[in-house]
Amino acid sequence: MAKSSSETEQPQGSKNVSIAIIAGMFFILGFITWINGALIPFMKAINELTDQQSYWVASASYISFVVMALPASAILKRIGYCKGMSLGLFIMGLGALVFIPAAEARTYSYFLIGIFIQGAGMTVLQTAVNPYITILGPIKSAAKRIAIMGISNKVAGALGSLIFGALLLSGIAATKDKIKLVEASEKAILLDQMADSVVWPYIIMAICLFIFAFLIRKAPLPELEATESDVPGAEVSKKSVLHYPHLIFGVLALFVYVGVEVIAGDSIISYGLALGFPAEQSKFFTSYTLLAMVCSYALGIYLIPKYIEQRNALIISALLGIVLSVLIINTTGFTSVLLIAALGISNAMVWPAIWPLSLNNLGKHTKTGSALLIMGISGGALIPPLYGRLVDINKTDLIQDGVATAAAAGEAANSGYIILTPCYLIILLFALWGCRIKSWSK
Numbered sequence: 140m141a142k143s144s145s146e147t148e149q150p151q152g153s154k155n156v157s158i159a160i161i162a163g164m165f166f167i168l169g170f171i172t173w174i175n176g177a178l179i180p181f182m183k184a185i186n187e188l189t190d191q192q193s194y195w196v197a198s199a200s201y202i203s204f205v206v207m208a209l210p211a212s213a214i215l216k217r218i219g220y221c222k223g224m225s226l227g228l229f230i231m232g233l234g235a236l237v238f239i240p241a242a243e244a245r246t247y248s249y250f251l252i253g254i255f256i257q258g259a260g261m262t263v264l265q266t267a268v269n270p271y272i273t274i275l276g277p278i279k280s281a282a283k284r285i286a287i288m289g290i291s292n293k294v295a296g297a298l299g300s301l302i303f304g305a306l307l308l309s310g311i312a313a314t315k316d317k318i319k320l321v322e323a324s325e326k327a328i329l330l331d332q333m334a335d336s337v338v339w340p341y342i343i344m345a346i347c348l349f350i351f352a353f354l355i356r357k358a359p360l361p362e363l364e365a366t367e368s369d370v371p372g373a374e375v376s377k378k379s380v381l382h383y384p385h386l387i388f389g390v391l392a393l394f395v396y397v398g399v400e401v402i403a404g405d406s407i408i409s410y411g412l413a414l415g416f417p418a419e420q421s422k423f424f425t426s427y428t429l430l431a432m433v434c435s436y437a438l439g440i441y442l443i444p445k446y447i448e449q450r451n452a453l454i455i456s457a458l459l460g461i462v463l464s465v466l467i468i469n470t471t472g473f474t475s476v477l478l479i480a481a482l483g484i485s486n487a488m489v490w491p492a493i494w495p496l497s498l499n500n501l502g503k504h505t506k507t508g509s510a511l512l513i514m515g516i517s518g519g520a521l522i523p524p525l526y527g528r529l530v531d532i533n534k535t536d537l538i539q540d541g542v543a544t545a546a547a548a549g550e551a552a553n554s555g556y557i558i559l560t561p562c563y564l565i566i567l568l569f570a571l572w573g574c575r576i577k578s579w580s581k
Contacts, residue, residue, distance in 0.1 A: 153359070157275060158284065160358050164224055164268045165288040166295040167351065168261055171231065171344075173296030175200060176405045176425035177303040178254075180412060184311055185334045186247040190534070190552075191527035193409070197401050199251040201519030203258030204265070211266040212510030219362045223267040225355045230260030232348035238341035245334040253341075262513060270509040273494055281495035282449035282488065286439040289432065289491060293483075296404070297429040304408070304422030306340055311418050380504040386511065388573030389497025393515035395562035396489045398522025399460065402559065403482040404428045406526060406552075411476055413552040415545065424476060431483030439488045450570060453492035457567035460485035464559035475553060482559075489566060496574040522558065529555040 175196055183193035215223045237253030272288055273281045314333060318326050380386065404425050411421035443449055463485055467478045494512065501508045533551035538544060 153361075154275065157360055158272070158287065160355075160360055161268050161272050161275075162288055162291040163351075164264060164355075165292040167228070167231075167348070168264060168268075169292030169295035170299040171257060171261065172200070172299075173293075173404055173425060173429065174299040174303040175401075176300050176408050177307050177422065179405055180409050180418075181307040181311070181333075181337075182247065182250060183409070184315060185245060185330050186250075187330075188247070189527075190409070190530045191524055192247075194405075194524045194527040195247075195251060196254060197405055197523045198520040199254040200258040200261070201397065201401070201517050201521075203255050204262050204516040205514050205520070207259045207262035208266060208510045208514040208516075209507075211263045211513065212506050214263065215267055215506055220267045220271045221358070221360045221362055222356065223263055225352045227260045227262070227264030227267065228348050228352035228355060230263060231257045232260075232345045232352065234258070234260060235341045235345035235348060238337050242334045242338050245331055262516075265516070266506075266510055266513045269494055269512070270498065270505050273498055274505065278495055278499055279444050279449075282452065282491040283440055283443045285491035285494055286436045286443065286488065289436040289487060290440075293429040293432045293436065293487075297426040297433075300404075300408075300425040300429065301423065303340065304425070307336060308408075308418045308422050380501065380507045380511065382579070383501060383504070383508070384576040384579050385499070385574050386497050386501065386508050388569050388576065389493050390511050390515040392566050392569035392573065393490070393493050393497070393512055394518035395522065395565045396486070396493065396518065397516045398518035399464075399482070399559050399562045400486045400489075401519040401523050402526050402556070403479055403486060405523060407476065407479050410479065410552045413548040414472065414476070415549065416473075416476075424480065427477070427480035428483040431480055432487040435484045435487030436491075439491065443488075443491075449488075449492040449495060450574060452488045453496070453570040453574075454567065456485050456488050456492070457563050457570055460489075460563035460566065461560060464556060464563060467556045467559070468554060471549070471553060479556070485563070493569070496569075500577065522562065526555045526558050529558060 179193050179196050182188060182196055183190070186192075211223070211227075214226065218226070234253050234255070234257030237249065237256060241249035241253055268288075269285075272284050276284060311333070314329060318329055321329070407424040407428055408421045411424045412418065439452060443452060460482065463478055463482055467475055470478060497512055498505055498508050530551045533554045534547050537547035537551055542550070
């Protein structure tokens, strides 16, 4: 029988090894997740997409969390967290291989299938690593441990964004200008050559993922299991995970949070290009957002729970997000780019706080509760395309009003960020009220 974290009483050295291994899993998740910032403008160019269509890259990745979350929970109940991590990595490797025929055919739907398969693997991995790190120690310090994971995740994301930005976006502006001047047949050749640039990066990615999938099976990770005894006061009588209102509100908060996090990280390169910044400069913008998150994670590790409770950290984060989102749509140019990057500060402690506040007192329902939270990640599939749709609508209206196309692109991209404010308001409501409701009858 699997032991709970409290039952195993791991030595500190062994626990640190476990934390380091799980940090490695978060590194892999961050690297693959945040390359979308470079993939979105790249896919828009090679497949000649609208802004809304280009954000289907994020949708394909995050919609898999809805499709796969509950199956992932069932799989983990059967094979355990550790084998589940290995399985998730293997599926992610298979998704990377799909990019090879997708590039050869230069067909957007094939790319989306590959991204979806990778998302399915990430769903299994996320469903394993998030509750694992949550129950690896005391619940009151869970946000601190998750913040450590966040640093690993976002450092990897910054590296992925920079590497893939250099590989995919170098020379993209010159190629787009050249395409406007050539015949259809030569245009197709140029686009095919651009598409081929993803082949070797994804072959290398697949090989690495398969190696990691093998290694994690051999890693010295204890098989943990949350039980009612892990959390004093856990209500054993509740037969369904849906009987925990704080979890349901947590899923909603996580849904909108992932949406705003994806917009802050994945749209900022496209936004920079729309403002007229060159690709050589814009490719760094996602790393600005992630650097802001890493610094905020480090601050959270120091402050939580010694100086500030994780719930209060969530309240501060939500309020800062509201302020920044209002400032963004009232500024322009590089100032607005920096404000979008600053959303990394407001976003950093949201994920680490929502998880323990939502899983608190779930006991034996922890795996299922984790699956529901993972389904909330689908906010990254739905909210960014809404942003893209707002940009398309605003751009069309501005052009019809006589605004030059280049100026309309930048102004429309800026006005689309109005979608951020209601999302942060929902997070604030969860922090102030939703996380404290432990029963529907109260």
